[in-house]
Amino acid sequence: MKMIDDLTQMDYPQYNSYKDSGVDWLGEIPEEWHTEKGKWLFNKMDRPIREDDGIVTCFRDGEVTLRSNRRTDGFTNALKEHGYQGIRKGDLVIHQMDAFAGAIGVSDSEGKSTPVYSVCVPKKPDQISPHYYMYFMRSMALRGFILSLAKGIRERSTDFRYNDFAKLDLPLPPYNVQIKISKFIESRTTQIDQAITLKQQQIAKLEEYKQIVIQNAVTKGLNPDAPMKDSDVDWIGDIPEHWEVKRxxxxxxxxxxxxxxxxxxxxxxxxxxxxxxxxxxxxxxxxxxxxxxxxxxxxxxxxxxxxxxxxxxxxxxxxxxxxxxxxxxxxxxxxxxxxxxxxxx
Incomplete structure (x- = not known):
């Protein structure tokens, strides 16, 4: 509980001055930041695939990894890999059909993927952090912005293609700030995930304890000193002497x-x-x-x-x-x- 309190009560540092970004949905940004369209920050790649490439999948939780790293069943495999493209570690990957649900991430693997993915690399790797823009774009997705944008461009569609990304006005902090923000988010989300795991373990133990309490109460009664007898039912065991067992x-x-x-x-x-x-x-x-x-x-x-x-x-x-x-x-x-x-x- 203390870990959760510490995380929720944290004060985030404020900048001395802010300015209007000039982008309605973005609002104010720190004075030293700029905005730039996605097409001036990232190139869309179309690499050839290699013979030994495994399939890389972009999941809705933001993980981009070899499919075999997550699970080996439950996937639909293409009979022919038309249009498949190469993916490299560190690429920013945007799932055109599932971006609205958070399927945006930085690949931790090398391999190949369906052409449904937009595979992006920074135009200036020493100035652009793929991880920062991964977090930013996932934030947009989870707030519903990408879904509303996709539907505004193509009726009855949730597709978010590279051309849509290219036209977006995105914040551009200094590179060192991008790195700091990315590390901060990674650190905090790791702590939150640990807190969630701990709570889930505690809940599981409490559920187990609750079942034991119920089981004992309905089969043993509330008096621990009551004389007992065999119920002649294996799963019930002993019951208080004055109880009956009926069908x-x-x-x-x-x-x-x-x-x-x-x-x-x-x-x-x-x-x-x-x-x-x-x-x-x-x-x-x-x-x-x-x-x-x-x-x-x-x-x-x-x-x-x-x-x-x-x-x-x-x-x-x-x-x-x-x-x-x-x-x-x-x-x-x-x-x-x-x-x-x-x-x-």
Whole structure:
């Protein structure tokens, strides 16, 4: 938590004076900075490929690397590599079709790529940092600017081609400032990624602990000193001596009433409407098509098609649901909530 607080409360240095960049969407820039069109900063390359070149992929998270460095399956391979081009380490790569989603980065590999990529190198390598412009262009993408620009140029298209990049007015800080900014971003994002990883590990441990607490509570009770007996059920183990084990059919009734969804005004729950494990209603909505199952308040909906998803909902209203749910009424000798938790773990 301290790491996150330190990162979010950081003060960023301010320049002594700023000036209007002359570009509406860019606004003010530091006095010593300039602006320049992309075509005066980068050349578009079209290198021949080499026989032993592997395929380089530009991913939406900004990584540009040999495809084999990420994974070896799940890709569509071209039967013929028409128009493929060479990529070198340090090239700025812009995915024409996915740039709007962040697929812009600096290659860490040498290889070949589809012609859908714009492969760019600085006109003056001692004055232009590809990493700085990678971060700048990805920022534009994640703010939605590239998408709006692409649609403004070609209706119903998200393509962002080199010609679009070439016409853009881009900030041009001094080279040493470009390097400092790039290193700063890399350092901070590394810290943030580490914080995210730590939090994910903590969440996973807490989820595991939560499941243990629930499992123990519904199978062992709340009194740790209660005398126990064998339940004769392997996955349950010992239970308090005064408890019973009963089959599902003896504590529930199957409620099987079908209606035509299009003829009802009752709210409808599809499988996507129930969150796995939590049993909470999601924000996903759908409409009934054909037959649907009717349910009343205080009944249990159990996703029977893929039970491992643990989609279980204790209804709080009258409505309709997908026939992929089993609708059950719980008999009076058992608590609805206890039953819901018991079949969710």
């Amino acid at each position: 599902l059919m003896f504590v529930t009734e199957n409620f099987n009433k079908k209606v035509l969804g299009s003829e009802s005004k009752l709210p409808y729950l599809g499988m996507e409407s129930i969150e796995s494990k939590t049993g909470q209603l999601s924000n996903e909505t759908s409409e009934a098509e054909g037959l649907a199952s009717y349910f009343k308040e205080d009944q249990i909906l159990f996703g029977k098609l893929r039970p491992y998803l643990a989609k279980v909902y204790l209804t709080t209203f009258e409505g309709l649901c997908s026939t992929e749910f089993m609708v059950m009424s719980v008999r009076s000798e058992i608590s609805n909530t206890f039953f819901k938790i018991s079949i969710t773990i």
